[in-house]
Amino acid sequence: MIKSAALGLALAALVSASAPMAASGKKQTLGYVVTKWDTAIYESRFAEECPEGLVTGNDELWWRGMSRADKDKFTNKGLAQPVDRKNYAMYRGPGGKDVCWNPEIVKDPPLRIVKGKTAYGFNLDGDDNGNGTAKSCKHEKFTSPEGVKGVDNQMYRILGCHYGWRRNGVLDNFDDEERRNSGRGVVLIEVTGVDDPQNSAAVEVRFYKAIDPFNLDAAGKILPYGSYRVDMNGGKPRYAVPIKGKIENGVLTTEATDFSVPFYGNSTYAEVRLRDAKFNLDLKLADGHAKGLLGGYYDFDKWWEYMMKIEFLVATGDWSCPALYEASKRLADGYPDKDGNCTAISSAFKVEAIPAYIIHQNQTADAR
Amino acid sequence: MKLRGLILGLCAALTLAGCEREPATTGGPAVIRRLTEAQYRTAIADIFGSQIVVASHFDPILRTDGLLAVGAGRTAITGSGFERYHALARSIATQVVAPENREVLLECAPANAATADDACAKTILKRVGRLLYRRPLSSEEIDGSAAIARDATATRGDFHAGLAYALQSMMESPDFLFIVENPEGDTLDAFSRATRLSFLLWNATPDDVLLTAAEKGDLDQKSGLTKQVDRMIASPRFKDGVRAFFSDMLSLDDVANMQKDTVLYPAFTLVAATDSREQVLRTLTDLLVTKNGDYREIFTTRSTFISTALGLVYRLPVTNPGGWSKIDFAADDPRAGIQTQLSFAGLHSHPGKSSPTLRGKAIRELLMCQKVPDPPGTVSFDQFNDPNSPNRTARQRLAAHATDSACAGCHKLTDPIGLAMETFDGAGQLRETENGERIDTTGELNGKPYANAADLGRLLHDDPAATSCVVNRAYSYAVGRTIVSGEKALIDALEKAFAADKYRFPALIRRIALSDAFLRVSAAPPTTPGREAKL
Numbered sequence: 001m002i003k004s005a006a007l008g009l010a011l012a013a014l015v016s017a018s019a020p021m022a023a024s025g026k027k028q029t030l031g032y033v034v035t036k037w038d039t040a041i042y043e044s045r046f047a048e049e050c051p052e053g054l055v056t057g058n059d060e061l062w063w064r065g066m067s068r069a070d071k072d073k074f075t076n077k078g079l080a081q082p083v084d085r086k087n088y089a090m091y092r093g094p095g096g097k098d099v100c101w102n103p104e105i106v107k108d109p110p111l112r113i114v115k116g117k118t119a120y121g122f123n124l125d126g127d128d129n130g131n132g133t134a135k136s137c138k139h140e141k142f143t144s145p146e147g148v149k150g151v152d153n154q155m156y157r158i159l160g161c162h163y164g165w166r167r168n169g170v171l172d173n174f175d176d177e178e179r180r181n182s183g184r185g186v187v188l189i190e191v192t193g194v195d196d197p198q199n200s201a202a203v204e205v206r207f208y209k210a211i212d213p214f215n216l217d218a219a220g221k222i223l224p225y226g227s228y229r230v231d232m233n234g235g236k237p238r239y240a241v242p243i244k245g246k247i248e249n250g251v252l253t254t255e256a257t258d259f260s261v262p263f264y265g266n267s268t269y270a271e272v273r274l275r276d277a278k279f280n281l282d283l284k285l286a287d288g289h290a291k292g293l294l295g296g297y298y299d300f301d302k303w304w305e306y307m308m309k310i311e312f313l314v315a316t317g318d319w320s321c322p323a324l325y326e327a328s329k330r331l332a333d334g335y336p337d338k339d340g341n342c343t344a345i346s347s348a349f350k351v352e353a354i355p356a357y358i359i360h361q362n363q364t365a366d367a368r
Numbered sequence: 369m370k371l372r373g374l375i376l377g378l379c380a381a382l383t384l385a386g387c388e389r390e391p392a393t394t395g396g397p398a399v400i401r402r403l404t405e406a407q408y409r410t411a412i413a414d415i416f417g418s419q420i421v422v423a424s425h426f427d428p429i430l431r432t433d434g435l436l437a438v439g440a441g442r443t444a445i446t447g448s449g450f451e452r453y454h455a456l457a458r459s460i461a462t463q464v465v466a467p468e469n470r471e472v473l474l475e476c477a478p479a480n481a482a483t484a485d486d487a488c489a490k491t492i493l494k495r496v497g498r499l500l501y502r503r504p505l506s507s508e509e510i511d512g513s514a515a516i517a518r519d520a521t522a523t524r525g526d527f528h529a530g531l532a533y534a535l536q537s538m539m540e541s542p543d544f545l546f547i548v549e550n551p552e553g554d555t556l557d558a559f560s561r562a563t564r565l566s567f568l569l570w571n572a573t574p575d576d577v578l579l580t581a582a583e584k585g586d587l588d589q590k591s592g593l594t595k596q597v598d599r600m601i602a603s604p605r606f607k608d609g610v611r612a613f614f615s616d617m618l619s620l621d622d623v624a625n626m627q628k629d630t631v632l633y634p635a636f637t638l639v640a641a642t643d644s645r646e647q648v649l650r651t652l653t654d655l656l657v658t659k660n661g662d663y664r665e666i667f668t669t670r671s672t673f674i675s676t677a678l679g680l681v682y683r684l685p686v687t688n689p690g691g692w693s694k695i696d697f698a699a700d701d702p703r704a705g706i707q708t709q710l711s712f713a714g715l716h717s718h719p720g721k722s723s724p725t726l727r728g729k730a731i732r733e734l735l736m737c738q739k740v741p742d743p744p745g746t747v748s749f750d751q752f753n754d755p756n757s758p759n760r761t762a763r764q765r766l767a768a769h770a771t772d773s774a775c776a777g778c779h780k781l782t783d784p785i786g787l788a789m790e791t792f793d794g795a796g797q798l799r800e801t802e803n804g805e806r807i808d809t810t811g812e813l814n815g816k817p818y819a820n821a822a823d824l825g826r827l828l829h830d831d832p833a834a835t836s837c838v839v840n841r842a843y844s845y846a847v848g849r850t851i852v853s854g855e856k857a858l859i860d861a862l863e864k865a866f867a868a869d870k871y872r873f874p875a876l877i878r879r880i881a882l883s884d885a886f887l888r889v890s891a892a893p894p895t896t897p898g899r900e901a902k903l
Contacts, residue, residue, distance in 0.1 A: 212689045215680050217634035225635075227679050227686035357685035 028194040030283070032290055032353035033210065034187040035180075035222045037263070038172040040120035040153065040293060040348035041160050042145065049116035050161035057163075057318035058099070061108055062089035086315040100311035103325035111320070111327035114160035118143055121153035121348035122278045122295040124256070124334065132333075135276070135297075137342040139333040152346035154331045155298060158324065164317025171310075171317050175265030180222060183213020185264020188228055188358050189281070189290075191245075191252060197283055198250050205243040205254055205279065208358065209262035224288060227357040231262075237360070238262070243279065250284030252292070261294070263306075266313055270306040273299040275335060275344055281351070288355040297334030297344035304328070391861050394854025395888030398549035398556065399441040401848050404429060406612060411544075411573040412460055415499045416473055420463050424456040434737065436616050437845045445545065457539035464535060465528040478527040484518040485527055493517070493534055501543040502566075502574050503559035504583065513538060547848070551889045558582035561593075561887055568846045568881060569600040571612035590882075597881045601874055607657050610873070611649045617841045618734055620645045623711055629720040633681075633795035636714075640677040644710035644796075647673055650692065651706055656873040663838060663871040667705040667735075667828040670697040681710060681795055702791055702809075703798065705825035707731060710796035717794040724762050724786025731785050735828065737837035740781050760803035763787050784811040788824040835871060839863045846880050858885045 043049070062085075063071070074088060090098055093105045119142035125133045128150035132138035142151040164171040179185045188208040194200045208230045215226030230237045239262055245254035256276040263270045277296025285291060304325070314321065334344035403411065405426040412422050427449040432439035445453065464473050474492055478485035493513045497505040505513075513534045521530025538544060547567065549560040556564065559574075562582040566574040574582070578596055586592025600606060615621065623645040628636040650673040655661045661669075672695055679686035679693070687693040697703050706712055707727075716730040717723045732738040759765040766783050790807045793799050801807060809820040814831070818824045828834050839862050844851050851859060862879060869875035880886055 215676065218630050218637060219634070221634065223635050223680050225680060225683035227676065227689050229689055357679070359685060359687055359689065361687070 026195065027192070028197070030191040030194055030197065031356045031358040032189040032191075032281075033214070033222070033226065033228055033356035034189065034351055034353045035214075036176050036350070036352035037179075037187070037265075038176070038350045039155065039159060039165050040295070040350045041156060041165055041167065042116070042119045043167050044116075044118070049114050050112060051115050052112040053161070054163050055112045055161050055319055055323065056109060058089045058092075058314045058320050059085055059318075061320050061323075062092045065092060065106075086312070090311060090314060098311070100308055100314060100321035103322045106322050108320045108323040108326075111158060111323040112161045113327060113331070114157045116142075116160075118145055119151055119153040119156045119160075119348070120144065120293055120295075120350070121151040121156070121346065122293075123148070123150035124152040124276050124278070124295065124297060124346050126150075135335055136346075137333050137336050137340070139331065139346075152333060153295070153348050154328075154333045154345045155303075155347035158327050158331055158345075162317060162319050164313070164319060169317065171266060171313065178266070179264055180214055180216070180220070182264075185262060185269070186210035186212065186214060186228060187262055188230065188356065189353055190358050191247075194247065197247065200247040203245050203247060203252070205245050205252065206237075206240045207259065207261045208240055209238050210358075222354065224354040225356065227359050229359045229361055232361070243277075245279070247283065250282065252279070252281040252283055252290075254279040256296075258296075266310045268306060268309040270309070271302060272349075273302040274347070275299070279351075281353070290353045292351050293348055294351050295346070295348035298347040300328065300332055300343050300345055303345065303347075390884055391857035393858045393885040393888055394852060395554060395885065395890045396847060396849050396852045396855065398551045398560070398889045399547075399848045400549065401437070401440040401547040402429065402443050402445065403545055403547065404436060404440060406615075407567065407571060407573070408545075410571065410608070411500070414572055414575070415496065416460065416464050417469075419469070420460055422456065423459065424452050426452065431619065433844065433850045434617070434733070434841060435845055436621065437848050438850055440547075441848050450540075453545060454536075454540055457536040458532075460539060461532040461535035465532045470528060474531075481527050482525050483527065484521040484530060486514050486518060489517040489527075489531055489534065490514045492531065493538070496535065497538055498579060499573060499576075500538050501541070502547070502563045502579070504579075549889070554889060554891075555884075555887045556889060558585065558587050561587045564846070564848075564886065565596065565600065565881055567609075567848075568877065569597070569609045570603070570605040571609045572605065594882060597878060601878055606874070607653045609877075610653055610657055613842065613845050614649060614652050615645070616845060617838070618648065618706075618711070619715075619730075620648065620711060623715055626715050627719050628714070628795050632720050633793075633797070635680040635683075635797075636795045637677055639675075640681050640710065641714075643675040643677050644714065646675070646692075647678055648706050648709050648711040651709070660872055660874060663866075663873050663876075664829040664835060667707065667825040667834065668822070669706070670699070670701065670704050671695070672697075672709065678710065681797060683797065702820050702822050704822040705828070707735070707825065707828070708789065708792055708796070708821050712796075713789055713792040714794065714796035717796075720794060722762060722790060722792065722794045724766060724790060725779060725782045726786070727789050728782030728784065728786035731828070732781060735837060736831065736833040737840055738781075738833065741778055743778065760805040761807060762790055762802065763808055784813060785824065787811055788818055789821045791821060835866060836863055838873075839866055839876065842876055843880055846877075846886055852890070854890070855885060858883070 066074070079085070090100060093099045093102055097105055099106055121142065121144065125136035127133050127136070128141065130139050130141040136152070139152070139154060141149065142153055143149050144151045159165045163169050186209070188210050190206045190208065191203050193203045210228035211231045212228045215223045217223050232238065239260055241257065241259035243254045243257045243259060245252055256278055258275045259277060260274065261272040263272050274296030277294065279292065279294045281290050281292030283290050307321070307324070311321065328345060332342035332345045334342055334346055336342050408426065409422050412420055427446055429436045429443050430439045432442055463469060475495070476488040476491050478488050490510055494505060494510050497509065497513065516537050517530045517534035519530070520533035521527050524530055542548070547563055549564070550557045559579070559582050562574040562578045566572055566578055577599070581587055581592060581596050587596065623641055626641045630636060651669065651671070652666060654671065654673070655665055655669055656663060673692045674682060674684055674686060674695055675692055676686050676689050684695060702708070712730065713727065716726040718726070729740045732740050757765060759768055766779060766787070788809050788811055790802070791799055791809055799807070811818055813824065813827045816827050818827055840851060840859060843855070843859060843862060862876065865879050866876050
């Protein structure tokens with residue numbers, strides 16, 4: 001970062017800007033815009049991670065489930081085109097019902113899940129063994145690539161063998177590109193109370209949704225040091241839950257906190273509602289860039305709401321709603337209800353960000 | 369106090385500085401200037417409305433003696449240039465008579481739309497012609513235009529189509545495309561006066577009020593002239609005039625050609641380049657017109673405005689994304705003065721790196737009106753451009769380059785100024801190091817030390833060459849020609865008056881507009897340059 005780039009700016013009343021590294025008295029504020037947001041899928045030896053192979057997609061299950069007469073009907077002029085095929089496959093429930101909106105009306109073969117032992121993520125329930133706690137159901141734990149035991153990431157367990165979510169799959173890659181090109185779902189990260197970007201004992205972190213699109217260069221790359229206005233609601237910024245944290249040796253870490261992060265991807269707005277979420281962000285990369293991991297218990301209903309909205313990609317991502325639903329219900333590991341069924345899924349997301357100015361406009365005094 | 373104010377007001381009306389009488393001047397030749405592109409577009413918008421699309425580009429004007437305004441008096445229209453004027457006039461005339469515009473823009477309609485209506489055509493052509501030609505049309509001219517409309521109507525069987533031909537012919541006429549000044553003895557006639565005033569103060573064709581004042585002879589009287597000058601300076605359109613002057617003085621037309629290596633400067637875009645021109649003009653009009661501030665503060669001001677695109681280049685927060693945001697830099701910030709903005713620091717740099725030499729040359733030539741010779745054709749830049757040079761900073765590379773005695777002389781004029789600005793890279797972005805080495809911005813200007821670009825701004829603020837320069841440029845711009853030797857005493861007096869006015873730019877323009885010299889012409893024929901003064 002260029003330390004003097006944002007020094008000594010006087011801004012208009014009722015407008016404040018979180019600068020990439022602005023000095024405001026002794027405390028500084030760091031501003032970032034998220035440039036990459038991907039489901040944290042650990043990928044090394046596929047045969048160890050997914051020994052049963054990739055999941056069986058909806059199209060394949062549709063084909064398998066059809067009578068010979070139906071197969072003739074759909075193929076007597078050649079195999080149906082992909083779009084038509086996707087629609088036929090989606091409505092393969094009894095009476096032509098949509099199996100994504102009604103995932104329990106058919107019983108698909110069990111989902112092929114990750115059997116590997118390594119995953120990105122955090123130990124969210126504080127237990128290393130996976131026996132379950134007051135806030136978690138019994139589940140199998142992972143070890144992080146760095147060797148930290150007790151990692152919770154059941155989202156990886158259920159999504160990790162899907163073509164659509166793996167590195168060369170389309171879903172997360174397409175999301176990043178779509179956000180960049182559309183300007184929708186721009187997420188901001190603000191770190192306040194920074195004494196020193198290398199070491200600060202007590203800082204606060206907030207996620208915001210921006211109302212401005214990304215600032216791109218001529219090649220379509222997101223430029224650092226863009227200015228983004230915070231999305232407001234009733235004079236207060238949306239999201240913006242204060243999250244306590246600290247910076248040690250240039251790495252930000254936060255305390256477990258319940259909060260939501262705005263999300264847009266696959267032509268769909270959603271809200272990543274997390275409980276006991278932890279965040280770490282390496283702030284000391286070149287040119288002020290930052291990279292880290294966000295993890296927490298993702299509210300099941302919120303997540304499935306998003307999955308239903310993106311059912312149009314079921315063939316592209318190659319998944320089966322019924323199988324995924326059954327597995328995710330079964331493997332959900334957070335916040336058991338009164339019947340002992342967990343209502344959230346431990347998850348982790350890889351986050352990359354670049355310096356940005358966060359513009360607070362017409363904010364009421366008690367907004368922060 | 370009232371009596372003193374009255375005396376001061378009287379002095380201001382009659383003299384240039386204090387109560388000393390305005391020095392006698394010879395005046396220069398009346399000139400014929402080609403309308404600039406901005407003036408053409410403004411004229412069409414003023415006369416027909418901003419909904420008329422002026423879709424063309426114009427032949428460039430060669431900058432002469434530091435100003436396009438002077439070059440406009442030494443230019444012709446090429447064959448291809450006239451073809452564009454012809455096509456443009458056709459396009460504008462067609463739009464004016466189009467059904468969606470004619471009810472608003474034309475004051476009468478023919479009794480029969482398929483046949484000629486001389487009375488209606490003459491009414492329209494008389495009014496429009498007066499605004500286009502910046503003077504009333506003679507009866508012969510009106511009859512001639514009406515005849516074009518009549519003949520074309522007969523051919524086309526459409527009154528409005530015929531009228532369009534007449535309007536087109538007016539917009540192709542030298543009377544419109546050139547600002548023709550008509551001497552009347554040793555001064556300008558009333559309409560030439562109105563035209564000079566209008567282009568100086570608003571960079572626009574005279575409005576109806578000013579033409580009416582000219583017709584009534586008001587501009588021949590000091591009181592009438594003063595009334596019009598004060599009306600026009602008080603108008604919001606005065607800012608347009610100030611913008612036009614500084615666009616010319618600072619060579620801001622060159623911004624359109626500013627290119628940067630987008631690998632090195634990814635935040636630099638064509639939008640940023642265009643906005644950089646607007647940034648400096650907003651900075652100047654805010655300081656000089658809105659705040660009526662001291663001209664010298666253009667070198668030291670810490671207030672400016674940035675757009676979203678400029679915020680990315682400067683890496684500054686834009687509090688009003690999509691619009692313009694005001695920025696006030698802190699007192700210890702190196703960003704001070706228009707010379708540190710992209711339209712200067714970036715424009716006078718190479719596409720891939722800064723240039724202390726180009727920046728120093730630009731400051732001397734554009735802001736101090738000093739001539740720096742061009743480099744000899746045989747000069748070698750090998751040492752300066754050597755990518756494997758052990759010299760990491762521009763200062764070190766220039767020091768090596770300046771060992772060539774053929775180069776050293778000019779570099780002494782330019783480099784000390786430009787090196788102060790080395791903390792701004794080729795795209796005007798703030799930096800502290802070059803190739804990993806901390807940049808040294810210290811130096812001396814005219815024996816006075818400076819620490820950095822902001823310090824250099826303070827030296828420029830106090831340099832009499834800077835205020836003398838703007839006075840010279842403003843007067844030359846006002847009369848549209850090079851200042852002649854017979855005006856030297858006047859320039860001296862204007863410089864003193866500028867100081868007495870605490871370097872208020874509107875006051876300077878008012879004094880020029882109200883001076884006898886502004887309207888005086890010598891006996892030399894139009895377009896013949898007079899003896900140029902060595903100023």
